[in-house]
Amino acid sequence: MTEVERLGKEEAWGRDLFILELNHIDEVPHSLRLPSGYFACLLAWDATYTSGDKVRSVGQKLIDQGAAYFCLWGADCERVHDLIDEVRRCERKRIRTISL
Numbered sequence: 274m275t276e277v278e279r280l281g282k283e284e285a286w287g288r289d290l291f292i293l294e295l296n297h298i299d300e301v302p303h304s305l306r307l308p309s310g311y312f313a314c315l316l317a318w319d320a321t322y323t324s325g326d327k328v329r330s331v332g333q334k335l336i337d338q339g340a341a342y343f344c345l346w347g348a349d350c351e352r353v354h355d356l357i358d359e360v361r362r363c364e365r366k367r368i369r370t371i372s373l
Contacts, residue, residue, distance in 0.1 A: 275295060277302075289308065298320075301331055304338065309339070311341040312341065313343075314340040314344070316343060316353070318346075318353065319347045320347065320353045321349045328352070328356040332353075332357035332360040343357055
């Protein structure tokens with residue numbers, strides 16, 4: 274099973290830094306087990322040949338685990354960014370609907 278590894282602390286803000294290396298995007302675990310409920314996610318991924326549904330699924334999985342901010346890098350990162358934004362818009366709409 275793939276595990277999140279703690280790298281240390283970021284000096285300027287004192288935030289913990291973690292890394293998760295995957296051979297394939299399907300290996301994103303269902304539980305990251307981070308000490309905080311929310312995290313920023315740097316996602317380095319060549320998503321050129323990845324379907325939109327798969328990108329949205331990965332984005333949803335990370336959002337469900339507390340990803341509050343995304344930074345994307347790699348081939349086709351603009352499309353990944355747009356698709357994750359789409360998931361976040363749907364999530365906000367769903368939350369607003371539930372809270373009424």
